[in-house]
Amino acid sequence: MGDVTEVGDVTGPGPRSGPGSPLGLHRVLEPAGVLPQAAWKLDPRPSLWPDEVRVAVERLNLDAASFRQLREATGGAAADMRAAVCPIVAERGKMQNPVTGSGGMLTGVVEEAGPCSPLGLAAGDRIATLVSLSLTPLVITDGLAGWDGRSEQVPGRGHAILFGRSIATVLPPDLPGPLALAVLDVAGAPALTSRVVSRAAAGPGPSAPGTPDGPGAPDRPGAPGGPVVAIIGAGGKSGSLSAAAAREAGAGRVIGVVPAEAEGAALRAAGLVDEVVVADARDPVALAAAVRGAGGPAAVTVVCVDVPGCEGGAVLSTADGGTVVFFSMATSFTAAALGAEGVAADVTMLIGNGYVPGHAQLALDLVRREPGVRGLFEARISEETRGNRPGLEEK
Amino acid sequence: MGDVTEVGDVTGPGPRSGPGSPLGLHRVLEPAGVLPQAAWKLDPRPSLWPDEVRVAVERLNLDAASFRQLREATGGAAADMRAAVCPIVAERGKMQNPVTGSGGMLTGVVEEAGPCSPLGLAAGDRIATLVSLSLTPLVITDGLAGWDGRSEQVPGRGHAILFGRSIATVLPPDLPGPLALAVLDVAGAPALTSRVVSRAAAGPGPSAPGTPDGPGAPDRPGAPGGPVVAIIGAGGKSGSLSAAAAREAGAGRVIGVVPAEAEGAALRAAGLVDEVVVADARDPVALAAAVRGAGGPAAVTVVCVDVPGCEGGAVLSTADGGTVVFFSMATSFTAAALGAEGVAADVTMLIGNGYVPGHAQLALDLVRREPGVRGLFEARISEETRGNRPGLEEK
Numbered sequence: 001m002g003d004v005t006e007v008g009d010v011t012g013p014g015p016r017s018g019p020g021s022p023l024g025l026h027r028v029l030e031p032a033g034v035l036p037q038a039a040w041k042l043d044p045r046p047s048l049w050p051d052e053v054r055v056a057v058e059r060l061n062l063d064a065a066s067f068r069q070l071r072e073a074t075g076g077a078a079a080d081m082r083a084a085v086c087p088i089v090a091e092r093g094k095m096q097n098p099v100t101g102s103g104g105m106l107t108g109v110v111e112e113a114g115p116c117s118p119l120g121l122a123a124g125d126r127i128a129t130l131v132s133l134s135l136t137p138l139v140i141t142d143g144l145a146g147w148d149g150r151s152e153q154v155p156g157r158g159h160a161i162l163f164g165r166s167i168a169t170v171l172p173p174d175l176p177g178p179l180a181l182a183v184l185d186v187a188g189a190p191a192l193t194s195r196v197v198s199r200a201a202a203g204p205g206p207s208a209p210g211t212p213d214g215p216g217a218p219d220r221p222g223a224p225g226g227p228v229v230a231i232i233g234a235g236g237k238s239g240s241l242s243a244a245a246a247r248e249a250g251a252g253r254v255i256g257v258v259p260a261e262a263e264g265a266a267l268r269a270a271g272l273v274d275e276v277v278v279a280d281a282r283d284p285v286a287l288a289a290a291v292r293g294a295g296g297p298a299a300v301t302v303v304c305v306d307v308p309g310c311e312g313g314a315v316l317s318t319a320d321g322g323t324v325v326f327f328s329m330a331t332s333f334t335a336a337a338l339g340a341e342g343v344a345a346d347v348t349m350l351i352g353n354g355y356v357p358g359h360a361q362l363a364l365d366l367v368r369r370e371p372g373v374r375g376l377f378e379a380r381i382s383e384e385t386r387g388n389r390p391g392l393e394e395k
Numbered sequence: 396m397g398d399v400t401e402v403g404d405v406t407g408p409g410p411r412s413g414p415g416s417p418l419g420l421h422r423v424l425e426p427a428g429v430l431p432q433a434a435w436k437l438d439p440r441p442s443l444w445p446d447e448v449r450v451a452v453e454r455l456n457l458d459a460a461s462f463r464q465l466r467e468a469t470g471g472a473a474a475d476m477r478a479a480v481c482p483i484v485a486e487r488g489k490m491q492n493p494v495t496g497s498g499g500m501l502t503g504v505v506e507e508a509g510p511c512s513p514l515g516l517a518a519g520d521r522i523a524t525l526v527s528l529s530l531t532p533l534v535i536t537d538g539l540a541g542w543d544g545r546s547e548q549v550p551g552r553g554h555a556i557l558f559g560r561s562i563a564t565v566l567p568p569d570l571p572g573p574l575a576l577a578v579l580d581v582a583g584a585p586a587l588t589s590r591v592v593s594r595a596a597a598g599p600g601p602s603a604p605g606t607p608d609g610p611g612a613p614d615r616p617g618a619p620g621g622p623v624v625a626i627i628g629a630g631g632k633s634g635s636l637s638a639a640a641a642r643e644a645g646a647g648r649v650i651g652v653v654p655a656e657a658e659g660a661a662l663r664a665a666g667l668v669d670e671v672v673v674a675d676a677r678d679p680v681a682l683a684a685a686v687r688g689a690g691g692p693a694a695v696t697v698v699c700v701d702v703p704g705c706e707g708g709a710v711l712s713t714a715d716g717g718t719v720v721f722f723s724m725a726t727s728f729t730a731a732a733l734g735a736e737g738v739a740a741d742v743t744m745l746i747g748n749g750y751v752p753g754h755a756q757l758a759l760d761l762v763r764r765e766p767g768v769r770g771l772f773e774a775r776i777s778e779e780t781r782g783n784r785p786g787l788e789e790k
Contacts, residue, residue: 023711023738025680033678035707037737038730101729134729135737167739188736283428285420312430316418326728326746333721333728333746334496334529335433341583341749342432342530343418344562351721351728351744354736 020049022118022164027137029093036135036163042093044137044161050116051164055108055127057138059177060154061185062104064236064306065329066097067152073099081149089140096134102329103133104152106160107171107181118164126177128184129160130167130360137161151384153178169360175367178381179374183363186238189327190245190366191359192352193229193302196323200227200299201250226252227299230291230317232281232310234273235263238327239304240376243272244366246300255294257281259305266379270372281305287313303328311336318347327352415444417513417559422532424488431558432530437488439532439556445511446559450503450522452535454572455549456580457499457528459631459701460724461492462547468494476544484535491529497724498528499547501555502566502576513559521572523579524555525562525755532556546779548573564755570762573776574769578758581633584722585640585761586754587747588624588697591718595622595694596645621647622694625686625712627676627705629668630658633722634699635771638667639761641695650689652676654700661774665767676700682708698723706731713742722747 020026026049028034029041036042048054062070062085074080089095096103110125121127129136142157162168171180229246233239234256246254256273258264264276279290281303287310291298297319303310308330315336318324324347326336336349367374415421421444423429424436431437441449457465457480469475484490491498505520516522524531534553541550557563566575624641628634629651641649651668653659659671674685676698682705686693692714698705703725710731713719719742721731731744762769 023680033680034704035679035711035734035737037734038679038704038707101727102733131737131739132733134733165738284430284433285418285428309429309433312433316430329729329732331728332496333726333731334724336728336746337724337749338497338527338529339430339432340746342430342526343560344526344750345748346750346752347748349746349748351731351735351746353740353742353744354732355739355741357741 020051020164022051024135024137024163024166027161027163036094037132040092042137044093044139046139046159048112048114048161050114051118053113053117053119053121053162053168054111055106055129055160055162056111057106057108057140057156057158057160059108059181060095060104060106060133060156061181062095062152062154063102063185063329064152065100066102066104068306069097069099076149078147078149082144082147085154086140086143089138094133094136094138100329101134103136105129105131105133105181105185106136107177108160111159116164119162119166119168121168121170126171127168128171128181129162130169130184130187130355131162132354136166153181153381153384167355172364175364179367179377180364182237182377182381183241183367184360186241187359187363188352188354188356189238189302189304190241191356191362192325192350193242193300194245194249194362195356196325196350197227197229197246197249197251197300200323224252226250228253228255228296230255230257230296230298230301231273232257232287232301232303232314232317233305234258234276235267235376236304237377237380239302240267240270240272240373241363241366242302242304242327244370244373245362246302247272248366251300253295255291255296255298257287257290266376270376272370272372281313282307282309284313284316288316291317298322300325303331306330308332309335312339315340315343315345315347318345320346323348323350325350325352415446415559417446419530419532419558419561422556422558430530431489432527435487437532439488439534441534441554443507443509443556445509446513448508448512448514448516448557448563449506450501450524450555450557451506452501452503452533452551452553452555454503454576455490455499455501455528455551456576457490457547457549458497458580458724459547460495461497461499463701464492464494471544473542473544477539477542480549481535481538484533489528489531489533495724496529498531500524500526500528500576500580501531502572503555506554511559514557514561514563516563516565521566522563523566523576524557525564525579525582525750526557527749531561548576548776548779562750567759570759574762574772575759577632577772577776578636578762579755581636582754582758583747583749583751584633584697584699585636586751586757587720587745588637588695589640589644589757590751591720591745592622592624592641592644592646592695595718619647621645623648623650623691625650625652625691625693625696626668627652627682627696627698627709627712628700629653629671630662630771631699632772632775634697635662635665635667635768636758636761637697637699637722639765639768640757641697642667643761648690650686650691650693652682652685661771665771667765667767676708677702677704679708679711683711686712693717695720698726701725703727704730707734710735710738710740710742713740715741718743718745720745720747
């Protein structure tokens with residue numbers, strides 16, 4: 001720390017000397033030696049290591065589990081929400097909800113790209129980060145004064161840092177910013193769903209019966225013989241994208257589970273699934289019965305709700321030899337592992353990895369191609385903007 | 396609850412009228428409607444529903460993460476350990492550590508099998524349960540007076556209940572009881588490892604270079620071209636079994652990671668792995684460097700340590716397109732999901748399901764076939780009996 005450009009230089013940007021770590025290890029303040037995601041506290045100072053990028057923040061997108069926790073803990077009033085989030089960022093140097101452990105992502109404009117940054121970004125690019133806020137050094141300078149506390153999308157001013165191995169994408173010019181941000185936030189879900197359903201469609205395993213007919217038959221039935229896919233929380237953002245991805249990947253039948261009839265009607269109108277069922281995902285017996293009644297059990301079950309306690313129902317809704325993909329940040333590792341064992345269920349359980357190569361493009365293309373997905377997203381964003389969230393986020 | 400055999404009948408066993416649930420839902424006291432694993436409190440009364448089995452407890456086997464938490468919280472003295480465990484069982488009607496959420500399993504003798512039980516057990520059978528204690532109705536009647544607090548294996552008296560869909564196995568006559576119990580406790584790990592490594596060996600993906608030679612070459616090198624497998628915590632119970640399973644399933648190279656040189660020497664002597672490396676699994680950079688230095692990154696990484704904070708290192712030790720299997724009950728779902736995203740790692744992450752068909756037989760056979768595995772288990776059991784645990788459980 002004898003370097004003049006480092007010591008005490010916490011305001012002015014400027015190149016650092018010395019090697020940084022593409023993982024951002026040099027930004028970890030405590031505890032020492034862990035990755036930025038696992039750290040309690042990061043160094044968010046604006047001056048850059050040679051392979052870093054600094055972004056002027058425009059908007060944070062808190063992840064659904066974190067937003068729900070904050071709203072329930074504070075009551076949701078704007079001042080209380082700001083008073084919850086700002087100290088977290090100030091203390092930790094990143095926006096990582098200490099209760100959920102999760103973050104979200106952000107959009108902004110590149111202010112400066114270090115000379116050795118491999119990300120291919122230049123000053124002036126409007127981008128979205130595709131790594132979690134839980135590992136992104138962040139400073140907020142405006143107290144989030146423009147946030148009404150009602151939306152996961154949080155207007156704000158400040159800066160964020162991207163590492164050499166971070167990922168980011170230039171925002172598409174053809175989609176409104178809030179829509180693109182909402183889509184990119186959950187882009188890992190449809191990408192991994194697509195991969196898992198493709199594999200299930202290619203291999204042996206439980207599959208759907210032939211094309212259903214008669215009353216209630218879907219307009220666009222799935223591939224005959226393709227796997228049955230259940231999307232728990234199909235009316236939400238990650239859920240609707242995953243439903244569309246499952247169908248494109250060869251699902252024989254897509255079952256969408258929602259918690260309330262109003263959401264069911266919207267999902268039905270969107271035409272993304274073959275069958276809509278209303279069930280409480282936290283009630284394992286009711287959920288499994290609903291999925292079975294709709295053509296299950298599923299070969300692939302995708303959990304996209306943001307409340308705890310859905311592990312058992314997801315396992316019971318899945319056929320032996322099937323796969324459960326947990327995207328919800330409210331998932332308990334122990335509950336899933338022991339819950340499956342407890343019912344002697346031979347299911348493969350995946351931790352939803354937010355990174356799959358090509359995920360941003362896949363998600364944006366789904367929204368461009370599928371008016372049903374776009375409609376659900378726009379309705380959500382509009383509801384959030386109005387502070388009217390009758391169906392809650394994804395459950 | 397108007398049935399005479401039910402109301403207030405908390406001591407004498409006797410058949411219940413009315414249908415039970417094979418999942419044990421009828422034993423859930425609170426909260427209503429959840430599965431027994433997710434319940435706060437179960438009804439452990441000894442009288443049986445028609446498809447249940449009652450077992451006279453002989454020995455509990457606390458899972459490693461729970462035992463470690465209890466020891467660290469209490470200091471580990473016998474009276475303090477008993478004073479921690481007994482109230483949990485009395486209050487919850489099951490042994491589920493409220494901090495870790497995990498349980499363990501037990502051995503005992505069948506007292507009574509309900510007339511509709513599908514488990515094929517009869518009074519007098521000496522069995523081990525293969526479902527977690529976290530969902531097994533349990534009463535302890537001796538205050539665990541025979542437990543010295545030093546071992547995960549806890550002698551005790553009382554009874555436990557198995558449901559229609561529970562799984563249990565008759566203890567093998569050819570293996571000592573404590574050995575069989577220890578093996579069966581972690582039987583899911585080698586079974587799932589075997590499945591994942593077999594698939595990796597059959598499909599495309601990162602694989603080991605040809606058979607190594609020169610100084611330090613293993614006696615039994617892996618299959619040339621087979622996948623590189625890293626076992627984090629290879630000196631422990633689940634780790635040593637998983638290492639043996641990986642080799643049998645076609646691993647090209649098995650790298651065993653242990654936290655200390657003493658454990659490394661024991662693992663080397665056991666001959667289960669091709670390379671032993673000493674590293675702190677909580678230090679992601681050190682762990683990844685160690686695995687790479689030993690022939691990695693791994694196509695399959697198996698996490699068998701019982702301390703938190705190993706997610707990042709496991710991900711960094713794994714090649715793109717590879718798989719991480721998390722068996723540790725100390726795994727954080729969020730840390731794994733966001734950690735992988737945070738370093739843009741395209742790895743598949745599995746929640747270790749404790750149930751895989753045939754897992755008990757596979758694990759017992761590995762111990763019978765592999766003197767190295769048996770030796771490590773016997774040393775662990777002996778250390779625990781002496782209260783001497785220099786290397787800790789699995790880390």
